[in-house]
Amino acid sequence: MDLKKKRVTIYDIARALNLTASTVSRSLNNNSRINEDTRKLVIAKAREMNYRANSLASNLRKGKSQTIGIVVPRINQNFFSNVIAGIESITNEKNYNLIICQSNESHEKEIKCVNTLINQHVDCIVISVSAEGDDYTHLQNVIDHQIQLIQFDRVVEKIESLKVTNNNEEASREAVEHLIASGYRRIALLAGPQNLDIFRDRKAGYLKALRANKITIADELILDADTNNEHDAELIRRLFALPNPPDAIFASRDDFLALGVLEAANDLNLKVPEQLGICGYSNERFTRITSPSITTIDQFGVDMGKTIAQTYFDELDGKDEETAVATKTISIKPKLIVRSSTQRGK
Template sequence: MKPKKRTTIYDIAQKLNVTPSSVSRALNNSNYVNEATKKLILKTAEELNYKRNTMASNLRKGHSKTIGVVVPRINQNFFSNVIAGIEDATYKQGYNLIICQSNESYEKEVQSVNTLINQHVDCIVISVSIESNDHKHLQNVLDQNIQLIQFDRVADELETLKVINDNEQASFEAVDHIIEQGYKRIALLEGPQNLDIFRQRKKGYLNALAKHNIPVVNELIIENTWTKELGAKATRQLLSLPEPPDAIFASTSDFSALGVLEVATAMNIKVPSQLGICGYSNEAFTELTSPSITTIDQFSFYMGKTVANLYFQELENSDTIVVPKIISIKPKLIVRSSTMKKKR
């Protein structure tokens, strides 16, 4: 069954034998239409179930009151909470969101950005995909005079508004805690080094080792381990070494840490006495596993609100030159059972 055709101002004008401009003026409560005609037009609009095209109306005024958001994965707690934070702030300002998922695909990310440009959004908020090495599509956003705000995973070379976490410090504190618990051979599951967040997390790991004079062992560092399956594969590789690690820091995600825990459980390796595990992002399941997983809370809802409020602040300052601004949010280490080798 075909959907019913949407009523337009032309349908109302035709029924009443008046001009479309008269209908438009009446719907906008203009004084250029007499009251009798205005009442008749409004009554007919209601009878025909006319719905105002808000997007078209806003575009005529020079803005769409719509913000586009592109995230790698909507089903991850971190990104869904960021979206919730953005929506919480934008809803109060009468803005709408269009949400796109790149699914960690560069091609899909480019397609999503181009779609949002064609939708005439006022702002595009993005956390780039793991495959993103070229950022011409983001430069195109700026060339189109559309506000661009990057968060979490950002393209360093683009001078835009950015909201990030202090990933280096958070990773340092996590690994420092692991070492303080008595673990000595700590593996790192890292993400692709083309992304700044994973380079920062690796730097924090290396700084913590240096603080405690622990040598860097390259065979304990495994790249591209951001999913549960990749985390599990890396763990089997690490635990098969002649000298396996006694702790694993899954700096890419809690999903990777879950893969570590599942392999350890299957191999009857006791956590935390034989193997310490730490993840990143404070996904909801980390509190429910047995044992519960130590992780890092990135304050994702607050990050989303910060992104939205940053946009509205810049909107108020539209008469001045936009200066690239970086807001850094300090994450928090959440210590749970998976790294509590020493009893408190």
């Protein structure tokens, strides 16, 4: 009674047309060894029978899936969703599929995601690693399973792979130079977790700028935030509670942290930018419209995504030319966006 209608397969089409599955398959794949009339017949029949290819079978046989897996900490962060959009714009026209996973900043979850993608036989894994953890055998596994690995933004240096990164140090240095040029002198740094390169680099840029301008580096003005923004408020409170509080805060982890600072400043009736300069990182959509608007750094997420996808396809095409391990690193220079939160007459 409950006889499940089964999906139409190429065998059904073949039977209906008195052909073989081979011919049907070749027709649907535009194989040149098929008569144009036969092809048209097959295609028409396929449409008529509402045939859908079974990618599982096809990919199994072909040993690849025309699919790229993406693992990011959070898909709803502006930067990451921009990167995804960028990747998509390229893969779309190449008819590649995307499987998007989020690690929620959890190392465990990240490993699970990667394993799933390996099992799914994706052709390439694009990943920005989560903050926690320092065991990266899951990444090595990707390589060991002949899957192209592309790390971006947050990369693990010791894992050799294609890498697309931002020049965080340079961008950060530039931001701090700007703060100094605006007359701020006691510049605090709210840094991101230091087990990630990007946040170390941003700190390095900050230090470099201070040194270049012969400003004393005050340890109490440098605090590390974690990626979980639950503790942000506490850190901010600590800065303002200092006997000699900062006159500018560079929230180098991200704009949400900068927002927290802005709110805290409002609560304390501190005027921004007059009494406090604030600079964020990543140019979230809202930074343009807070009041005052927030100076931040744009990372060109969409462009980065495009670069990533393009790099993959380039590698794919030129695969045989260079047998050496592909371990190129492409660096992109982010751009400082100066807005009201740091613009005061010196």
